[in-house]
Amino acid sequence: MIRALCFAASRVSTTRWLAMALAIAVANASGHSHGALAPVTAADTLVQMDHISVQVVGRGSPVVLIPGLSSPRATWDGVVPELIKNHRVYLVQVNGFGGDDPRGNGQPGILDGIVADLHTLIAGRKLGAVPVVGHSMGGLVTLRLAREHPEDVRKALIVDALPFLGVIWGGLPNADAAKAPAEMMRAQMAGLYGKPFPPILAQSIARQNALKPGSQDTVAGWSAQADMRVSGQAIYEDLTTDLRPALPRIAAPITVLVPWTDARGGEEKVLGLYRAQYAGAPNVTIRGVGDSGHFIMLDQPAVFERALMTFLAA
Numbered sequence: 001m002i003r004a005l006c007f008a009a010s011r012v013s014t015t016r017w018l019a020m021a022l023a024i025a026v027a028n029a030s031g032h033s034h035g036a037l038a039p040v041t042a043a044d045t046l047v048q049m050d051h052i053s054v055q056v057v058g059r060g061s062p063v064v065l066i067p068g069l070s071s072p073r074a075t076w077d078g079v080v081p082e083l084i085k086n087h088r089v090y091l092v093q094v095n096g097f098g099g100d101d102p103r104g105n106g107q108p109g110i111l112d113g114i115v116a117d118l119h120t121l122i123a124g125r126k127l128g129a130v131p132v133v134g135h136s137m138g139g140l141v142t143l144r145l146a147r148e149h150p151e152d153v154r155k156a157l158i159v160d161a162l163p164f165l166g167v168i169w170g171g172l173p174n175a176d177a178a179k180a181p182a183e184m185m186r187a188q189m190a191g192l193y194g195k196p197f198p199p200i201l202a203q204s205i206a207r208q209n210a211l212k213p214g215s216q217d218t219v220a221g222w223s224a225q226a227d228m229r230v231s232g233q234a235i236y237e238d239l240t241t242d243l244r245p246a247l248p249r250i251a252a253p254i255t256v257l258v259p260w261t262d263a264r265g266g267e268e269k270v271l272g273l274y275r276a277q278y279a280g281a282p283n284v285t286i287r288g289v290g291d292s293g294h295f296i297m298l299d300q301p302a303v304f305e306r307a308l309m310t311f312l313a314a
Contacts, residue, residue, distance in 0.1 A: 050104030051113035055091040058084030068136025070226035072098030096230030129154035163243035175242040182239035189232030197224040215298035247280035254284040259292035
């Protein structure tokens with residue numbers, strides 16, 4: 001992920017641009033209806049909404065898990081067996097990812113819609129303030145939910161996400177500066193829709209997201225299943241969102257898991273960047289996970305499970 005610091009946007013090829021965007025994504029809903037839940041009667045409940053679907057499994061205290069850009073709810077498969085022993089787990093999937101129909105995500109306002117649907121889910125089911133776990137773009141959504149609906153989030157576990165993605169996108173200073181490259185990304189990614197997903201792109205995405213060969217195969221498969229129109233709009237909204245000014249207003253405790261390797265700058269350099277970006281948060285803890293790529297739960301599953309269970313037990 002930190003590898004993106006080495007590339008100025010103007011020097012990056014189209015394939016590299018797309019791979020970088022998917023590798024580092026952390027990321028006008030008024031025309032949509034967020035109030036209607038449509039649970040399907042089954043052994044595991046599936047709640048279908050405009051912008052997300054939510055699989056509900058297990059029994060116990062609730063916890064919400066949100067995957068990242070182009071990623072399905074299967075992101076969390078490794079920890080679900082342990083979680084369901086003591087928790088009712090709400091596994092989110094963004095419509096348009098994992099092969100799903102885009103539904104309300106066929107137009108701008110994807111992140112707004114995800115946050116609104118999550119609030120409807122939590123409030124409508126009277127879950128109260130719950131622990132929320134978000135990876136990459138799901139981490140940005142988690143921060144937004146904690147800011148906009150503080151009554152919904154008891155504490156947040158952010159898995160490799162920043163409050164402003166542009167910091168590691170050529171060192172962009174703010175959301176306004178990110179608009180031009182974000183527009184380019186949106187157009188390039190949307191242009192892939194309806195075409196065979198380029199193997200070279202899938203491989204590049206996988207290498208930048210994960211270290212282990214098995215993890216890379218999984219990530220490549222997930223990327224190929226995503227609707228690139230949704231991914232393109234989502235990365236545009238992610239890149240043009242800067243939550244750093246809002247961090248002081250987030251009262252919920254925040255824990256950030258940050259992957260690092262020596263090849264990507266070493267622990268102190270990588271964690272120092274994240275500490276600086278989260279400096280405005282009143283209650284934040286930054287924890288490093290060594291020998292891992294962006295998908296910590298795939299590269300270091302045992303370490304990730306311990307960190308998650310510690311977070312929930314605290």
